[in-house]
Amino acid sequence: MGKKSRRKGEKKARMPYVARTFEGLPGELDLVAMREFVPSATGTLRLAADGREIRVCSLLPGNGAGVVRPDGEIWLGLQVLHNHGDISRDLAGIVETALTLEPGQPVPVRDPGVGPRLQDMVDPSSDLGVTVHAGFDFWLENVEAGEQAVALLEQANAGVAPTVKLDSVEAAYWTQMGERRFLRWVQPTDEAPLLDAFARLHAGQADHLGEGVRLIGMFRAHGLLVPVWETDGEAAALEEPAAALRERLDEALADDTPLTPEQRDARNGLANRQLTIR
Numbered sequence: 001m002g003k004k005s006r007r008k009g010e011k012k013a014r015m016p017y018v019a020r021t022f023e024g025l026p027g028e029l030d031l032v033a034m035r036e037f038v039p040s041a042t043g044t045l046r047l048a049a050d051g052r053e054i055r056v057c058s059l060l061p062g063n064g065a066g067v068v069r070p071d072g073e074i075w076l077g078l079q080v081l082h083n084h085g086d087i088s089r090d091l092a093g094i095v096e097t098a099l100t101l102e103p104g105q106p107v108p109v110r111d112p113g114v115g116p117r118l119q120d121m122v123d124p125s126s127d128l129g130v131t132v133h134a135g136f137d138f139w140l141e142n143v144e145a146g147e148q149a150v151a152l153l154e155q156a157n158a159g160v161a162p163t164v165k166l167d168s169v170e171a172a173y174w175t176q177m178g179e180r181r182f183l184r185w186v187q188p189t190d191e192a193p194l195l196d197a198f199a200r201l202h203a204g205q206a207d208h209l210g211e212g213v214r215l216i217g218m219f220r221a222h223g224l225l226v227p228v229w230e231t232d233g234e235a236a237a238l239e240e241p242a243a244a245l246r247e248r249l250d251e252a253l254a255d256d257t258p259l260t261p262e263q264r265d266a267r268n269g270l271a272n273r274q275l276t277i278r
Contacts, residue, residue, distance in 0.1 A: 013114045015086035020223025022088065024119045027128030029171030029186040029224070034058040035078040035087075036221045037184055038173055039160045040136055043128035045076075047095075047121055054095060056128070061139055061152055066094040066107030070143060074098045080109060087222070088117040095121060132165045132173075164235035168243040174235035183209065183229045183238055186221070189253060194225055197252035199259060199267035206248055209241040217273035 022028040022035075027043060034041050034056070041058045053073070060067060060077035067075050074095065082090035093112025101107065135157035140149065166172040172185040187194055198215075201207040207215050213231040220226070231238065259267060 014084060014111070015089040015114055015117075018086045018088065018223075021086060022118075022222055024124070025088075025122060026124060026126040027130065029188055030128055030130045031056070031078065032186050032222045032224055032226075033171055033173055033184070034130070036226075037175075038132065038163055038165075040133040040163070041130055041165075042133065042138060043130045044126070045118075045128065046123040046126040048123040049121070051123070057138075059136070059156075061136075061149070061156075064106055065109045066098050068098050068101045068103050068105050068107070070104050072103045082109070084111045086117065088119060089115060092116050092118045092121055130165060132163055134162070135160050166235060166239055166242055168239040169246050172238075172242055174231070174238060181231050181233070183213075183231060183235075183242075184226050185229075185242070186224055186226050188224070191220070191225055193253055195267050195270055196259060196263075197249055197255075198227070198270055199263045200252040200255060201245075201248060202266040202270065203260070203263040207245070209238055209245060213238070213241070218270065 022031045025031060026045065030041075030043065034043070035058070038058050043056045045054050045056055046052070047054065055073060055075045057075055057077055059079045060075060063080060064077050065080045066077055069075060076091060076094055076098075078091075080090075084090050089112055090109075093110065093115065094107050095118070096112070096115070097110070098107045136153055137157070139153055139156075143149075145153070161175050161177050163173055163175045166174065166183075169185070170188070172183060174181065174183050176182075189197070198207055202215070209229055209231070210233075212233060213229050216228055216230050218225050218227045
């Protein structure tokens with residue numbers, strides 16, 4: 001077999017799979033939320049090499065991976081189906097490509113191969129500074145929009161579930177879906193100790209967020225757990241209860257005594273109600 005034939009059969013090297021792909025990035029918990037369930041939000045990450053700011057968006061028009069805006073600003077889309085091993089490397093590859101493009105150009109999804117991750121490119125002192133939007137009107141900032149773009153915007157806005165980011169705790173988002181309202185709260189702790197802590201609270205009926213609010217389960221996303229509560233109230237009513245629960249949860253995390261039989265039963269129940277998103 002000739003060299004050309006051998007090269008044709010060679011597979012491109014891929015990055016190894018990383019479960020907690022955003023670990024080490026500024027705003028890791030909010031990035032998980034923006035990637036998985038916040039419909040419309042933006043933030044900013046700063047590149048370490050030259051201080052250039054990248055606008056991180058939950059969703060871009062047409063589910064795009066990235067775009068170089070007419071003014072040269074790079075926008076990075078999070079809600080894109082990457083499948084090349086390490087999502088952080090996928091996103092870094094989008095930024096790498098965007099840095100080579102002229103203003104006004106979209107960035108295609110491609111296999112970036114082995115290379116730097118987003119953590120290698122971003123200044124760790126960046127402040128993500130998440131802003132939740134009522135819709136996607138920001139798509140048309142500082143651009144002349146044609147009829148097709150306006151129609152796309154109207155269609156996207158029609159499907160946005162009302163969402164509010166709590167101020168009292170990190171990475172907790174209230175949302176209304178139809179007639180039902182939920183709080184989804186990304187947790188920074190590894191799964192095993194977090195489940196132990198929630199089991200302690202659940203067995204003591206201390207995992208609540210007030211009257212009419214109940215913990216209905218958890219899901220895994222990017223190596224972290226996201227507990228979900230159903231509520232019949234507005235986001236503002238959850239601010240103080242969430243802050244108080246954060247204190248109780250931290251106390252439970254610091255408790256290293258063995259779980260009681262009741263707490264073990266509670267832990268098993270919580271574990272059985274988990275769903276893995278990514």
